[in-house]
Amino acid sequence: MRCLLCHKEDTAMDIALLFWNNIISTCVVPKTIISDRDPKFTSEFWTNFYDILGTKLAFSTAYHPQTDGLAERMIQTMEDILRRFCAYGMEYKDHEGYTHDWVTFLPAVxxxxxxxxxxTTGKNT
Structure with missing residues (x-):
């Protein structure tokens, strides 16, 4: 699982660049990517991009409670971890005296x- 900071107004191209700069250029090409059916990930651009990389796209099933539940549980867990880091970080100052916000803690989370x-699996991701 990777945490990447993106924004609601990001386009498919913005996310592709984020993906390229933070996943592909620093790791191996993923064999499979599981995503929801957001148009940003189902566009012809992304389909071609993954085809070139040889990555299989696996979309969550619409209105499928098990898939939705697993994704929601992962998000809830991430939010809980992030909340704990931020609660501690509210009193933390770095060497320059700055208090860090939630973005600072994404790598640790x-x-x-x-x-x-x-x-659910008994294993690490």
């Missing part, structure tokens, strides 16, 4: 999530 044993 990602690490915490990816190295935790998950109840």
């Amino acid at each position: 990602q690490l915490a999530y990816n190295t935790s044993q998950h109840s």
